[in-house]
Each structure stands twice: as structure tokens, then as C-alpha cells.
Amino acid sequence: MPVNRNSDRYVWLQIADKIRDDVAAGVLWPGKNLPSEAQLQGEFGVGREVVRQALCLLRFEALIRTARGVGSVVRTPPEKKPLKLKRGETATIRMTTQPERRDMEWDEGVPMLVVTRTDGSVEILQADTVVLTG
Amino acid sequence: MPVNRNSDRYVWLQIADKIRDDVAAGVLWPGKNLPSEAQLQGEFGVGREVVRQALCLLRFEALIRTARGVGSVVRTPPEKKPLKLKRGETATIRMTTQPERRDMEWDEGVPMLVVTRTDGSVEILQADTVVLTG
DNA sequence: ACGTATTTGTACGTATGTATC
DNA sequence: AGATACATACGTACAAATACG
Numbered sequence: 001m002p003v004n005r006n007s008d009r010y011v012w013l014q015i016a017d018k019i020r021d022d023v024a025a026g027v028l029w030p031g032k033n034l035p036s037e038a039q040l041q042g043e044f045g046v047g048r049e050v051v052r053q054a055l056c057l058l059r060f061e062a063l064i065r066t067a068r069g070v071g072s073v074v075r076t077p078p079e080k081k082p083l084k085l086k087r088g089e090t091a092t093i094r095m096t097t098q099p100e101r102r103d104m105e106w107d108e109g110v111p112m113l114v115v116t117r118t119d120g121s122v123e124i125l126q127a128d129t130v131v132l133t134g
Numbered sequence: 135m136p137v138n139r140n141s142d143r144y145v146w147l148q149i150a151d152k153i154r155d156d157v158a159a160g161v162l163w164p165g166k167n168l169p170s171e172a173q174l175q176g177e178f179g180v181g182r183e184v185v186r187q188a189l190c191l192l193r194f195e196a197l198i199r200t201a202r203g204v205g206s207v208v209r210t211p212p213e214k215k216p217l218k219l220k221r222g223e224t225a226t227i228r229m230t231t232q233p234e235r236r237d238m239e240w241d242e243g244v245p246m247l248v249v250t251r252t253d254g255s256v257e258i259l260q261a262d263t264v265v266l267t268g
Numbered sequence: 269a270c271g272t273a274t275t276t277g278t279a280c281g282t283a284t285g286t287a288t289c
Numbered sequence: 290a291g292a293t294a295c296a297t298a299c300g301t302a303c304a305a306a307t308a309c310g
Contacts, residue, residue, distance in 0.1 A: 010278065013232060020231060036294060047280045052295090060194045060242070062229050068295045069288030080226065085268030092214065093227055093261040095196050095243045097154065098147060108194070109229045111245035111261065127227040127245065132266060134219030144297065170275060181299050186276090202276045203307030 002045040015044055015054040023063060023074055030076040034064065062109030062128065075107065083130040088118040093127050136179045149178055149188040157197060157208055164210040168198065196243030196262065209241065217264040222252040227261050 003014045022028045035043065040051045055072055058064045066072040085091060092114050096106060106126065113127035137148045156162045169177065174185045189206055192198045200206040219225060226248050230240060238258075245261040 012278080016232065038294075049279065049281095053278090055295095056190075057232055060229065061231050063231075066295075067288085068286070069293075071288095071294060085266060087268050089268040091266040093245055093247065093264070095194065095245065095262075097195050097197075098150065098191055111227055111229065113227065127261070128229075130227070132219060132225040134221050134223040146297080172275080183298060183300090187297090189276095200276075201307080202305065203274075205275060205307095 002043075011044075011046055012050045012053040012057070015040070015046070015051065016057045018044075019054065019058060020061075020063060028074050030074050032074050034072040034074070036071055059108040062107060065107055078126065078129045080129055080131045082133050083125075084133045085115070089115055091115045091132075136177075145178075145180055146184045146187040146191070149174070149180070149185065150191045152178075153188065153192060154195075154197060162208050164208050166208050168206040168208070170205055193242045196241060199241055212260065212263045214263055214265045216267050217259075218267045219249070223249055225249045225266075 003011045005011070007014065009017075019028065019034065028034065034040075034055075037048060037051050037055070040046075040054075041048055044051070055064065055066060058072075059066060062075060064072045065075050093111055094114070096104075096110065096112050100106070100112070101108065101110075104124075111127040113125040113130060115123040115125065117123075137145045139145070141148065143151075153162065153168065162168065168174075168189075171182060171185050171189070174180075174188075175182055178185070189198065189200060192206075193200055196209060198206045199209050227245055228248070230238075230244065230246050234240070234246070235242065235244075240260060247259040247261040247264060249257040249259065251257075
């Protein structure tokens with residue numbers, strides 16, 4: 001099913017929507033390989049940049065992971081562990097920078113949870129791996 | 135100062151690094167307009183795609199905001215309000231999808247904090263606007 | 269108020285490099 | 290070695306939103 005060229009929604013967003021919906025519907029699932037960029041180009045009848053923009057978006061949504069020479073796979077949602085802040089501990093959340101992601105070997109689209117203790121020490125956690133409790 | 139073509143670090147990452155460093159050093163500051171894409175192309179001696187990829191990265195790092203016809207500006211870091219989860223409340227963190235961002239009119243690179251209460255009700259917050267306390 | 273210039277957005281094409289299979 | 294697949298980086302053209310004189 002090709003994209004709708006008359007839609008107000010941009011072609012690359014339509015493709016991202018389709019893949020996102022396929023994951024939500026179970027047509028694609030964690031660990032499953034996406035079609036290659038070339039296959040997606042053919043399937044949707046678009047150029048390469050459009051496909052790549054869609055995949056880039058989905059990477060920053062933490063929905064997929066892409067590796068050179070391999071392709072894109074649906075990410076497995078991380079296990080979430082409970083975290084209860086102790087008295088005096090505070091936590092803030094922000095996106096990572098690319099150098100941070102490179103050094104820590106984190107996927108794109110994984111926010112950072114910074115826990116600060118009263119003694120000034122900090123702990124960095126992948127924010128999507130915790131369930132905060134009151 | 136043009137980019138280093140012999141570096142292992144890709145040109146578009148070098149440009150993102152430079153802008154990130156300029157913000158950290160105070161050469162650029164919240165509210166300040168970045169040079170236009172064309173100016174950045176000339177400054178670094180690169181094509182447009184490279185500049186746009188760098189800016190795209192910085193948007194997803196929540197460092198800048200870009201508007202068509204206007205340009206890119208350094209984002210003002212949000213005010214952070216303390217949030218203390220009550221007993222029975224839990225909170226999880228994840229990146230937003232593009233349709234969510236569109237509907238809620240959030241910037242790219244702003245993670246979502248989902249607070250769930252015992253009665254099943256949920257509250258959505260911009261995760262970078264809170265300081266969680268224990 | 270209008271037209272023009274500026275600026276970003278989309279979309280396509282090509283070439284080359286590099287990692288993986 | 291060869292095929293596959295993604296990454297970088299250049300180019301072009303046109304559209305759309307904004308800013309400006």
C-alpha cells in the first residue's frame with residue numbers, strides 16, 4: 001500500500017505512522033527485523049531520504065534500533081525496576097547528548113534519570129528502566 | 135573554523151559538537167538565534183544535509199528549537215517544579231511519539247512522565263519540568 | 269497591504285565508504 | 290570474495306512559513 005500523496009501528513013510521517021502502527025498491532029514485534037531501506041522504498045514508492053527520515057524518527061522514539069550492515073529491528077522494551085527515592089534524594093530527567101550516548105552505549109530515545117544524593121553524589125540511570133514509587 | 139575532514143568523527147557530529155560547546159561556553163545562549171542553515175554551510179564549508187542533520191540531532195537533545203521561515207534558537211531550559219509521589223502513585227518515563235508531540239505541542243527531545251494513581255487515573259507531565267523528591 | 273527575500277521543509281538523485289552477512 | 294545494508298555527503302528543485310521593506 002503506497003503512501004497518500006494528497007494527504008496533509010508528510011510522506012515520511014505516514015511511513016513512520018505505518019511502522020508504529022504495525023508494531024502496536026503485532027504485525028511487527030520486539031526483535032523482529034524491519035524490511036531494508038531499499039525494500040521500504042519499493043513498498044511505499046518513495047526515495048531513500050524519506051525512508052531514512054522515518055526510521056530516524058522511530059529511533060528517537062526508542063521504537064527501533066538500527067545497525068549498519070544489519071538493518072533495523074524493533075527494540076525490546078526494557079524491564080522496569082521499582083525505584084523509591086529516599087529522603088533527601090532528588091531526581092531529574094533529560095535527554096542525553098550524542099557524546100553521552102556514545103560513551104555509555106545507550107540507544108537513541110532513552111532519557112536519562114539523574115539521582116542526586118545529599119552528599120552530592122549522583123547516579124545515572126536509563127529513565128525507561130525504572131518505575132518510580134511514592 | 136572549518137571541520138576536520140580527516141577526523142574519525144563525522145562532519146555533522148563535529149558541527150553539532152561545536153554548537154553544543156558554544157552554548158555551554160556562553161557564545162550562544164537561550165533565546166539566541168543560531169546562524170541560518172545557509173550561513174552554517176558557508177561557515178563550515180559543507181552541504182546542507184550535513185548542517186540539517188546536526189540541527190536535527192540538537193533538536194532531539196532539546197537544545198534548540200527550529201521553526202520554518204524563522205530559524206533555530208537555543209531553547210530556554212524549563213523551570214523545574216518539585217514533585218513528590220504520594221503513596222500508591224507510580225511514575226514511568228518514556229520518549230513521546232511524533233503524533234503525541236504534535237497533539238500536545240511539545241518540543242522534540244522532551245521526555246514524558248506518566249504518573250499513575252491507585253484509582254487508575256493518569257497524569258502526563260513534561261519530564262524535564264520536574265524534580266522528583268524522596 | 270503587498271510583494272519580495274529569507275529560511276526551513278520535503279523529496280529526489282548520485283556517489284562513495286564501511287560494516288555485516 | 291561478493292552481496293547486502295546502512296552511513297555519510299554532495300547536489301538539485303520546489304513548497305511553505307515567516308520576516309521585511
